[in-house]
Amino acid sequence: MGVRLPVVRGTQPDPADHSVLAVNAALLTDWLVAFLRDEVTVRRPFRTVVVGVSGGVDSAVTAHLCARALDPANVLGVRMPYRTSSPDSLEHAQLVIEGLGIRSVTVDISDAVDGLLRSEPDASPLRRGNVMARMRMIVLFDQAAKHHAIPVGTGNKTERMLGYYTWHGDDAPPVNPLGDLLKTQVRALARHLGVPEAVVAKPPSADLVRGQTDEADIGVAYENADMILHYLLQGYSAARLVEWGFCPADVHVVERRVNQTHWKRHLPATAMISSTAIGESYLRPTDYAPPAALPG
Amino acid sequence: MQLRIAQAQISPVFGDYAANLARFGELAAQAVDEGCDLLTLPETALSGYFLEGAVIEVARPATTVLADLCASYRAACPAGRPLDVLVGFYELYESNVYNSALYATLSAADEPALLHVHRKVFLPTYGVFDEQRFVARGHRIGAFDTRFGRTAILICEDVWHSMTAAIAALRGARFIHTVSSSPARGFAGEVPWNVGKWLELLQSIAQEHAVFVTHTARVGFENGKGFAGGSAAVAPDGRIMARGPSLGEALLCATLDLDDLSVARANQPLGTDLAEAAGDLATEFADAVREARGEGTWA
Structure with a gap:
């Protein structure tokens, strides 16, 4: 048998090769800052944003990006604890708020949630969690109206794809910088932005039930x-x-x-009756506003 | 002979034709101040890109756009010398809407001259794109004469199919001007993935056909989609002469010297080889098309 050639074998995607999720955090930061400026101040008539700051990494990254895009004075961080929320969450939220120098307000949702659930004592943890998430949405939009501001969402792509959020709750804000970034990528961005390691490294939790973690739920x-x-x-x-x-x-x-x-x-899902059904046949982008053709 | 080009990497005002026309005048004035002969604007520069069903509301006939561009130019440069312009816009043509780009010569003294309208042939209708739903497809890759030499225009996905540049080169184009509104995807590298890919395409076209290739890209955001920028001018040997940023507006000014064409063609005469083999390839191509359509091959 003659000399055998060295064999070069082809490869398949490797589950251990996490480099496929890598992002250039500096470029991404510039991009998301430009996106926030455009969405908030150019395409919509706002200067101020409202961010629910939970103490978790997603809201911390969102607050950092908003502070860079709009100046810390134009960012209102809203802490919305429930009586069973982890004290760590409130502390970590404060850490983020103070680190950025953004304005803040704390709205305890316990009375509102408990009042609503008083007649539903047997509500499951899932139902209670949904009520809390939707109550926080109400608070955010109300604070936005109070401060002539717009709520900015904090949901990431992983939780959106896994459905791990409350419909018309966490996902309600009209502007979302992180919605196309996987959790791993949000963490990379957080470290680049200087989010406190205590916030980045802790196990993510929706904090709706004591001791809950996202990964155990999922x-x-x-x-x-x-x-x-x-x-x-x-x-x-x-x-x-x-x-x-x-x-x-x-x-x-x-x-x-x-x-x-x-x-x-x-x-x-909307029952389609006409040939001009909104979102099916009648398609206009959210920010399309041509000059009026007729005097108004 | 030299062509001094100004490539306007801009963010159009979404859905506002009048505002974008006014902006065109400002850009033309700056291009003239910079001593440029040709000003290029990106794809759909007079309206923005992702207009969905509203394309019908912003589309204009090329003749109307020409008159409006000329008026805007004269208002901004009352004593302006002749300026060639290439502008992307949604075009109303024979009762259909096209994604088009026109090439014209404007001047303060003479009537404007419309030299060419290219209607985008490859309409992306996948992923984030939905063009074929809203605009009609163009059918020709033409080349036309300008005072600087034979020229062709390609719009965005047109460039991603190598045969379009080959057709333009076979038609004698010395300049292939490309325009785009390309939403950025992929943030792992130094620039968004598609900016790097575009540069590869431009350099590949320039080197294969020994032509000047320019790319005028837009920036800014539309409903969360950020356009990648990265405009560029590439010499016939593939050398990058000017390159725009990935974020932010810029006016790229470069001098394209026609002497560079003959140097590149002498060093790498692939264009001559293509012209000689093109007849055989045309037969092969027609055969392949029949095969792809399931009509069988020629015996």
């Missing part, structure tokens, strides 16, 4: 979920991912959550 670690989402969203099948070495149980959880929550990423 059933998959964010790092793994993000890798799986990265490939699933490009159109690769769950079977291919398992073939590449992804954990079958994790892939199943992520795929099931995505497929069961498409409705959450859409506006309500």
